[in-house]
Amino acid sequence: MTVFNLSKIAVKAMARNKMRTFLTMLGIIIGVTSVITMLAIGQGSKQSIQEQISSMGANMIMVHPGSDMRGGVRMDPSSMKSLTLDDLSAIRRYAAQLSALSPMVSSGGQVIAGGSNWPTTIQGVGEDFLMIRKMEVAEGVMFTDYEVKRAAKVCLLGQTVAENLFPDVEDVVGQTVRFKNIPLKVIGVLAAKGQNTFGQDQDDVILAPYTTIQKRIMAITHIQSIYASAESEGVSEQAEKEITMALRASHSLADDEEDDFNVRSQQELINTFSSTSEMLTLLLGAIAGISLLVGGIGIMNIMFVSVTERTREIGLRLAVGGRGRDILSQFLMEAVIVSVGGGLFGVLLGLALAYGMGNMLDWPVVVTNQSIVISFVVCAVVGIFFGWYPARKAAGLDPIEALRYE
Amino acid sequence: MENKIIRIASLEREFSVGIETIHALKGVSFDVLEGEFVTIMGASGSGKSTLLNILGALDRPSAGDYLLDGTNVGTLTKDQLAGIRNRKIGFVFQSFNLLARTSALENVELPLMYNAKVSPRERREMACQALETVGLADRMGHAPNQLSGGQQQRVAIARALVNDPVMVLADEATGNLDSKTTLDIMGLFQKLNSEGKTIVFVTHENEIAEYSNRTIVLKDGEIVKDYTNQGRQAILD
Numbered sequence: 287m288t289v290f291n292l293s294k295i296a297v298k299a300m301a302r303n304k305m306r307t308f309l310t311m312l313g314i315i316i317g318v319t320s321v322i323t324m325l326a327i328g329q330g331s332k333q334s335i336q337e338q339i340s341s342m343g344a345n346m347i348m349v350h351p352g353s354d355m356r357g358g359v360r361m362d363p364s365s366m367k368s369l370t371l372d373d374l375s376a377i378r379r380y381a382a383q384l385s386a387l388s389p390m391v392s393s394g395g396q397v398i399a400g401g402s403n404w405p406t407t408i409q410g411v412g413e414d415f416l417m418i419r420k421m422e423v424a425e426g427v428m429f430t431d432y433e434v435k436r437a438a439k440v441c442l443l444g445q446t447v448a449e450n451l452f453p454d455v456e457d458v459v460g461q462t463v464r465f466k467n468i469p470l471k472v473i474g475v476l477a478a479k480g481q482n483t484f485g486q487d488q489d490d491v492i493l494a495p496y497t498t499i500q501k502r503i504m505a506i507t508h509i510q511s512i513y514a515s516a517e518s519e520g521v522s523e524q525a526e527k528e529i530t531m532a533l534r535a536s537h538s539l540a541d542d543e544e545d546d547f548n549v550r551s552q553q554e555l556i557n558t559f560s561s562t563s564e565m566l567t568l569l570l571g572a573i574a575g576i577s578l579l580v581g582g583i584g585i586m587n588i589m590f591v592s593v594t595e596r597t598r599e600i601g602l603r604l605a606v607g608g609r610g611r612d613i614l615s616q617f618l619m620e621a622v623i624v625s626v627g628g629g630l631f632g633v634l635l636g637l638a639l640a641y642g643m644g645n646m647l648d649w650p651v652v653v654t655n656q657s658i659v660i661s662f663v664v665c666a667v668v669g670i671f672f673g674w675y676p677a678r679k680a681a682g683l684d685p686i687e688a689l690r691y692e
Numbered sequence: 693m694e695n696k697i698i699r700i701a702s703l704e705r706e707f708s709v710g711i712e713t714i715h716a717l718k719g720v721s722f723d724v725l726e727g728e729f730v731t732i733m734g735a736s737g738s739g740k741s742t743l744l745n746i747l748g749a750l751d752r753p754s755a756g757d758y759l760l761d762g763t764n765v766g767t768l769t770k771d772q773l774a775g776i777r778n779r780k781i782g783f784v785f786q787s788f789n790l791l792a793r794t795s796a797l798e799n800v801e802l803p804l805m806y807n808a809k810v811s812p813r814e815r816r817e818m819a820c821q822a823l824e825t826v827g828l829a830d831r832m833g834h835a836p837n838q839l840s841g842g843q844q845q846r847v848a849i850a851r852a853l854v855n856d857p858v859m860v861l862a863d864e865a866t867g868n869l870d871s872k873t874t875l876d877i878m879g880l881f882q883k884l885n886s887e888g889k890t891i892v893f894v895t896h897e898n899e900i901a902e903y904s905n906r907t908i909v910l911k912d913g914e915i916v917k918d919y920t921n922q923g924r925q926a927i928l929d
Contacts, residue, residue: 291805302793602789605750606803606851607778609771685750689785 313581318632326640328567330650380532388412410499426474589676601688621673629665703756734910782852
């Protein structure tokens with residue numbers, strides 16, 4: 287008996303009981319649909335988190351001071367003064383895989399312009415900072431290296447700050463704002479960036495040369511953190527190592543001493559947050575997988591009923607020369623057609639549902655080929671697995687008894 | 693030069709029911725020649741069903757020999773038995789045993805489906821021919837529920853003929869039919885027999901036996917009578 291004959295017989299048998307076949311398939315259809323949809327939602331959220339973190343910067347590497355013990359008291363890392371401009375030059379000299387490097391000092395406070403004021407953060411950075419953070423200037427210009435060197439009293443406003451300080455002013459560039467009594471000339475406005483993944487308004491910021499903040503506003507000589515861009519994603523890890531080595535040398539740390547600073551890359555951030563959504567995907571997938579399993583048990587149930595109901599047919603087939611394995615293959619084929627057919631509908635329905643939901647609820651959905659292939663293979667396996675036992679029962683029937691079965 | 697299709701020598705069949713052993717057949721011997729129309733008769737419990745199962749290669753004897761067309765059926769494996777049933781025997785059952793919602797033609801094709809040597813085209817041709825032989829050429833596309841009892845049994849007979857078996861084995865083939873249709877079907881069997889088919893017909897009705905050439909009567913697992921009939925002619929329409 288050829289596979290073609292088998293399929294024909296199986297399809298005929300199923301066509302004789304359309305309603306039952308459909309209901310059996312429905313279990314599988316629901317299972318596969320939910321697997322596809324759930325995975326699409328999980329993957330979508332993972333991808334959107336990745337995209338948002340990527341938009342924070344270009345292969346960004348961040349260096350923060352580590353915490354330290356001072357007389358048995360553990361110090362807040364942000365108050366540490368262990369990073370200096372010497373460290374910055376050490377990194378510049380030593381780390382070859384970086385495309386941009388900028389220190390950062392920041393201070394919070396009220397910014398005043400005429401009659402308005404606004405609480406915000408002023409970040410003292412280098413010229414490269416825009417590139418590292420993937421920021422753009424909407425109006426005006428970025429300050430230059432020259433202005434950094436002479437600690438020029440200039441600044442760029444984020445959109446939120448500009449809107450709140452100058453609600454009625456058309457041309458913000460050229461205006462002056464005061465921060466902690468230091469007048470700063472606005473030479474540019476940053477392009478809007480919106481909220482980041484963590485709900486922070488990335489436009490509520492003022493950028494100024496770090497020298498200006500260090501000398502004129504905060505009166506400090508150290509820097510609070512260092513931002514850098516690796517040349518590419520591939521060398522990010524290498525660049526991180528180089529920065530670590532440069533800083534260890536610069537801080538004269540012995541081999542057995544721990545780092546007194548933290549180097550973290552954007553990639554690590556992505557990994558951290560992706561792992562959360564991967565867990566979510568896995569969980570959703572597992573729940574959906576259970577419904578697929580239940581669908582499989584439905585197949586087994588119906589196959590048992592079918593074998594009992596068709597005992598005489600089986601007897602006849604055995605009498606006219608069907609061997610045990612022919613009967614086995616026939617029933618197995620029926621189970622597989624039900625499950626794979628259900629899988630096919632399920633995939634189509636799952637795609638429709640995933641994209642439909644994505645459109646209606648504005649959720650990010652991503653359907654991977656992998657999830658389609660996996661649910662399809664699982665369907666076939668479910669069909670064979672749950673069809674096997676009833677099919678074995680059919681094949682093992684005694685023809686004499688099967689023919690007499692009432 | 694008459695060819696012996698069936699040779700049965702001291703055939704025995706025992707069943708174990710709990711600790712008891714039932715001797716359903718206690719040493720039965722007979723031959724059937726090619727072209728014979730034999731009825732096997734007996735009351736229930738006579739062992740005729742057991743004999744039928746063995747003749748039909750559905751069951752194997754406990755002792756003794758059963759040679760069908762030269763093959764010793766008693767020594768075959770399960771799959772080999774299936775092969776014998778597929779190629780050498782044509783079954784006709786009391787309750788027709790047609791597949792529901794399946795056309796007459798496809799019902800007749802069924803045995804050939806299990807024979808890999810027959811191509812789909814040959815299968816169709818052979819099935820058509822078998823249906824013509826039983827006079828149902830115009831009903832090929834009909835499903836069993838669109839056919840009368842007699843027509844259904846004709847389809848079943850066509851199915852038994854389609855693999856050109858050495859023996860047609862009928863089990864109470866007229867048991868579910870009225871007397872007129874019975875006559876009709878017996879006429880068909882006689883026609884097939886006159887064309888050379890060997891027919892073994894198991895029944896418990898004396899009347900049926902009269903249409904055959906020879907009757908074997910079983911009682912308590914043994915042959916009590918084996919006689920030749922006149923072969924009363926059934927009237928064919």
